[in-house]
Amino acid sequence: MNNFETGHPADGDLLGYLDGELQGRDVKRMEDHLAACWQCRAELQELQRTIAECVQYRKTVNSSLPEPPEPWFDIYRRFDQAGTLRTPVMVRLWNVFRPIVVRPQPWAAAAVLALAVWAAVDHFRHEAEPAPAKPAPAAAIVRVPLSQTEASPAPAPQTPRADTPRRDIEQAPTPGDELRVLAVLHRLGADLGEPVEVTRGSKRVLVAGIGVAPHLQRQIEQELEGMPRVIVHFSEPAAVIPPPVAGIPGAVGRRTDLAALESQMETHLGGRTAYEEFASDVLDTSDAAMSRVHALHRLAEQFPPEVESKMTRAERALLTGLRLEHAAALQNVSAALNARAMPVLSLLGGQPPQQQAPAPAPSWQAAAEQLFQEARNMESLLGAMLGGAATNLSAEDLPVRILSSLAAVHAYAQFQTGTDPPAGMTSMPSGHTGQGRPKRAPHRASKSIE
Amino acid sequence: MRREVLGIARSEGNTTPLQDRVARLFEAWREDVYRYLLTLGLYPPRAQETTQEVFLRLYVVLRRNQNIENPRAWVFRVAHNLGLKTRSEESWEQPFDPAIEDRIATGLTPEKSLLQRERALRFHRAVESLSERQKRCLFLRLEGLRYAEIGAVLGISASTVGEFMRRAIAKLRASNE
Ligand SMILES: [Zn+2]
Numbered sequence: 001m002n003n004f005e006t007g008h009p010a011d012g013d014l015l016g017y018l019d020g021e022l023q024g025r026d027v028k029r030m031e032d033h034l035a036a037c038w039q040c041r042a043e044l045q046e047l048q049r050t051i052a053e054c055v056q057y058r059k060t061v062n063s064s065l066p067e068p069p070e071p072w073f074d075i076y077r078r079f080d081q082a083g084t085l086r087t088p089v090m091v092r093l094w095n096v097f098r099p100i101v102v103r104p105q106p107w108a109a110a111a112v113l114a115l116a117v118w119a120a121v122d123h124f125r126h127e128a129e130p131a132p133a134k135p136a137p138a139a140a141i142v143r144v145p146l147s148q149t150e151a152s153p154a155p156a157p158q159t160p161r162a163d164t165p166r167r168d169i170e171q172a173p174t175p176g177d178e179l180r181v182l183a184v185l186h187r188l189g190a191d192l193g194e195p196v197e198v199t200r201g202s203k204r205v206l207v208a209g210i211g212v213a214p215h216l217q218r219q220i221e222q223e224l225e226g227m228p229r230v231i232v233h234f235s236e237p238a239a240v241i242p243p244p245v246a247g248i249p250g251a252v253g254r255r256t257d258l259a260a261l262e263s264q265m266e267t268h269l270g271g272r273t274a275y276e277e278f279a280s281d282v283l284d285t286s287d288a289a290m291s292r293v294h295a296l297h298r299l300a301e302q303f304p305p306e307v308e309s310k311m312t313r314a315e316r317a318l319l320t321g322l323r324l325e326h327a328a329a330l331q332n333v334s335a336a337l338n339a340r341a342m343p344v345l346s347l348l349g350g351q352p353p354q355q356q357a358p359a360p361a362p363s364w365q366a367a368a369e370q371l372f373q374e375a376r377n378m379e380s381l382l383g384a385m386l387g388g389a390a391t392n393l394s395a396e397d398l399p400v401r402i403l404s405s406l407a408a409v410h411a412y413a414q415f416q417t418g419t420d421p422p423a424g425m426t427s428m429p430s431g432h433t434g435q436g437r438p439k440r441a442p443h444r445a446s447k448s449i450e
Numbered sequence: 451m452r453r454e455v456l457g458i459a460r461s462e463g464n465t466t467p468l469q470d471r472v473a474r475l476f477e478a479w480r481e482d483v484y485r486y487l488l489t490l491g492l493y494p495p496r497a498q499e500t501t502q503e504v505f506l507r508l509y510v511v512l513r514r515n516q517n518i519e520n521p522r523a524w525v526f527r528v529a530h531n532l533g534l535k536t537r538s539e540e541s542w543e544q545p546f547d548p549a550i551e552d553r554i555a556t557g558l559t560p561e562k563s564l565l566q567r568e569r570a571l572r573f574h575r576a577v578e579s580l581s582e583r584q585k586r587c588l589f590l591r592l593e594g595l596r597y598a599e600i601g602a603v604l605g606i607s608a609s610t611v612g613e614f615m616r617r618a619i620a621k622l623r624a625s626n627e
Contacts (some may be wrong), residue, residue, distance in 0.1 A: 012616035388607035
């Protein structure tokens with residue numbers, strides 16, 4: 001709180017006072033001032049009136065909203081179910097991912113879910129894959145009850161075993177099979193932040209989703225029904241424990257240099273409102289970029305060069321098409337992000353970096369990994385500057401680092417839209433983490449919040 | 451089978467104090483949570499499912515003796531996150547729009563007189579003009595969450611929440627002058 005010895009408290013402090021958000025000494029100071037100052041007491045009353053109107057507004061809105069469509073469930077009956085759910089896997093996964101999550105991010109949640117689905121499917125595959133003598137029908141739509149998916153040890157799902165033996169279709173699914181499944185999901189818009197995971201097992205391509213919207217489940221099932229060697233498997237979300245909030249962010253107050261950086265940005269942008277819009281825009285755009293980065297990364301992981309080279313020409317074309325669509329979208333989003341952030345960051349002392357050529361990568365897959373690493377870096381840096389996330393970097397370094405990172409991500413995005421790696425690119429040193437980082441700022445670890 | 455047994459067991463009063471507690475909270479807060487999810491853009495069936503899911507999670511967490519300092523804030527945080535996830539799964543659809551403006555204008559809300567309705571409309575438009583984050587802060591504050599708790603929901607600092615609140619209240623206040 002400002003020292004208002006010479007004037008009146010800011011209206012934010014008045015609201016903070018009414019909301020009980022001022023700290024000990026500030027409360028005392030505020031009360032002393034209010035005791036003396038009629039003006040501020042009247043101001044306080046005005047605030048109260050607006051608050052009362054907000055409360056009235058809530059009633060208005062609530063009376064406009066439709067009633068729940070169904071009777072509420074009998075929660076006592078569900079306690080039993082909730083108790084049998086197993087969650088440790090989810091919790092562990094959350095902990096793996098938490099460091100890079102600085103604000104609610106659809107893609108990050110999806111990544112966590114995808115992994116969890118994978119774990120569930122792994123278990124399920126074990127159970128569901130029939131013995132060699134009894135192969136499953138070409139495509140099986142399997143619905144496994146909640147308790148069976150999540151509880152372990154689970155009884156084997158009943159459905160896939162009830163089938164007629166047909167030896168002729170016992171053939172391992174190819175990467176092409178997997179790719180065609182991905183193309184279907186892409187067409188349905190289910191490959192961006194959807195908790196749907198595709199895994200190629202030894203006998204079947206498994207399409208698994210947790211908590212997928214019912215109508216999308218139906219669409220996916222319909223589209224995949226005719227495909228050979230595909231199993232679709234949906235389940236409801238387990239009782240995922242949300243990540244515990246370890247120390248509420250910002251509760252201890254923002255680091256002073258970061259707060260100063262923020263007010264500098266405010267000044268450049270022409271006020272608090274403009275700053276908020278800026279921060280909001282940049283973080284939202286960065287989220288949009290991340291979902292594309294994630295999609296590309298997934299393709300790269302599922303179709304490494306040695307797999308891609310063995311695919312048919314048509315399959316390779318399909319893969320290239322998927323990849324280029326994501327890459328082009330990423331390039332647009334990344335351009336927008338740069339356009340929005342660059343002017344402000346430059347004013348803060350960040351030199352716009354000369355266009356960085358991406359570090360040599362032997363393949364688009366390796367480049368996608370570099371892109372992924374750099375984009376995560378960008379995400380945490382932006383979170384530190386605009387989202388209140390913790391960072392080891394000084395406020396002085398942040399703008400420069402962000403500019404570099406934005407430029408690098410954009411360069412990687414551009415690289416992904418090209419069909420071949422540029423000529424003369426040689427092999428990349430083994431171990432990919434951080435290879436694609438811009439060359440500047442080497443003295444400080446770029447782990448900002450990791 | 452098992453459920454039948456459970457139903458009988460319950461009628462004999464065989465429930466745990468924790469179950470009773472969560473059931474009480476569920477009954478007391480479910481409508482608020484459901485409506486909050488509607489304002490997030492969820493369609494009514496999804497909002498209702500999500501609300502139910504939130505309270506089951508609350509039960510699971512409490513059953514493990516994990517400490518929840520403020521259950522209401524916890525419930526809204528989980529509802530908010532689950533709601534966003536649900537909404538992103540339906541991202542190709544328009545978010546749910548309750549058409550509040552029309553309802554106020556046609557007198558379907560408590561505001562009956564013309565003057566009251568005009569005032570409510572002005573206020574509603576002012577709320578709509580807030581940034582998404584300001585709006586979230588305001589709505590969560592209206593549900594009784596403190597700044598730090600709102601910050602934990604939105605992934606921003608308590609002081610940023612304070613700033614958003616200040617801006618929001620200033621804009622709303624201006625709408626009536
Ligand atoms: Zn005063």
